[in-house]
Amino acid sequence: MLILGIETSCDETAAAVVEDGVRCLSSSLATSRELHEKTGGIVPEVAARKQVESIVPVIEDCLEKAGKTLQEMDAIAVTVGPGLIGSLVVGVAAAKALSLAAQKPVIPVNHLVGHIYGNWVDASDLPEFPAVVLIVSGGHTDLVLMRGHGDLKYLGGTLDDAAGEAFDKVARLLGIKKYLGGAELSRVASRCKENKLAAKLPRPMIDDKTFDFSFSGLKTAVKRVVDTGDFDLESIACEFEQAIADVLVSKTIRAAKIHGVKSILLGGGVAANKVLRERFETASKEIGAKLHIPPINLCTDNAIYIASAAYFNQMKKSLGEIVENPSLGIMD
Numbered sequence: 215m216l217i218l219g220i221e222t223s224c225d226e227t228a229a230a231v232v233e234d235g236v237r238c239l240s241s242s243l244a245t246s247r248e249l250h251e252k253t254g255g256i257v258p259e260v261a262a263r264k265q266v267e268s269i270v271p272v273i274e275d276c277l278e279k280a281g282k283t284l285q286e287m288d289a290i291a292v293t294v295g296p297g298l299i300g301s302l303v304v305g306v307a308a309a310k311a312l313s314l315a316a317q318k319p320v321i322p323v324n325h326l327v328g329h330i331y332g333n334w335v336d337a338s339d340l341p342e343f344p345a346v347v348l349i350v351s352g353g354h355t356d357l358v359l360m361r362g363h364g365d366l367k368y369l370g371g372t373l374d375d376a377a378g379e380a381f382d383k384v385a386r387l388l389g390i391k392k393y394l395g396g397a398e399l400s401r402v403a404s405r406c407k408e409n410k411l412a413a414k415l416p417r418p419m420i421d422d423k424t425f426d427f428s429f430s431g432l433k434t435a436v437k438r439v440v441d442t443g444d445f446d447l448e449s450i451a452c453e454f455e456q457a458i459a460d461v462l463v464s465k466t467i468r469a470a471k472i473h474g475v476k477s478i479l480l481g482g483g484v485a486a487n488k489v490l491r492e493r494f495e496t497a498s499k500e501i502g503a504k505l506h507i508p509p510i511n512l513c514t515d516n517a518i519y520i521a522s523a524a525y526f527n528q529m530k531k532s533l534g535e536i537v538e539n540p541s542l543g544i545m546d
């Protein structure tokens with residue numbers, strides 16, 4: 215089964231062709247990131263206008279690279295939320311237009327569920343259930359118990375800033391980068407030879423019994439250090455990264471133990487973080503759970519995992535049912 219995926223929830227315009235949910239035939243992506251770098255934050259109107267320009271060329275390019283036509287697609291999958299409304303509308307309108315023209319069903323996909331399926335595409339081994347999933351992106355930090363495709367139970371999530379948001383705000387605070395500086399902050403941290411601030415920052419809610427997170431206090435704690443004007447940049451970046459990793463790993467592993475899962479899955483842009491990946495490798499081995507982390511290009515936003523999520527979730531429903539009831543409301 216061939217699915218054309220479309221993703222426009224934030225500053226990317228992406229399309230991909232995926233076969234049977236696991237083989238990526240092609241992927242195309244345009245981003246308006248450089249425009250938002252100038253303003254130091256995303257301007258929704260600017261993002262949506264750029265997506266209006268990019269959506270048709272991106273879809274054409276991805277079909278051409280796959281060597282397929284629209285008529286050969288079995289369905290069109292599109293992100294319906296969460297995301298910026300003006301941006302989502304561009305993708306959804308394109309999907310509906312293609313659906314109407316080619317008489318193909320549209321499969322609506324939740325962006326966060328999409329992130330999970332980066333673990334199914336071109337993977338050497340597929341995740342086994344039950345699994346605990348940590349979705350860590352710019353807008354979300356969620357722990358989910360996954361008992362099967364379409365069988366997701368929300369365990370907890372952030373009460374304030376998402377992990378990626380905290381990375382970005384701290385990167386800005388430290389003068390590393392104005393917009394989406396998570397990866398750059400991590401690069402600065404990796405140059406740290408000796409963490410002169412070891413254990414100086416809080417690990418918020420690490421001992422709390424719930425599976426909720428809070429990262430805004432951590433950001434404030436960094437600001438207090440910065441305000442003294444006397445700090446080592448590499449040490450503070452390293453200590454911040456360690457604090458985030460400590461909390462994310464500790465809570466995920468506790469959830470994995472309580473639910474006796476076979477697998478631990480990561481998804482979302484922050485899952486590209488090297489320290490987090492290494493810490494999860496060690497911690498998962500210790501409890502005998504198999505760790506799955508998507509390759510970097512499948513951690514950050516793209517349309518490949520949207521097509522994959524659509525495949526695995528529509529298998530539980532018929533395409534006719536999806537057309538009748540266009541909601542993959544599979545977060546309970």
Ligand code: KG4
Pocket residue numbers: 224350351352353354377378379381382394395396397400482483484485486487488513514515
């Ligand atoms: O999933 P994503 O591409 O977009 C959302 O759906 O939000 O995630 C983007 C987030 C940004 O906050 C970005 O700074 C962060 O992921 N990120 C990283 C790294 N690469 C991307 N954070 C820490 N370390 C990285 N290597």
Ligand code: ZN
Pocket residue numbers: 325329351352482483514515
């Ligand atoms: Zn995302």
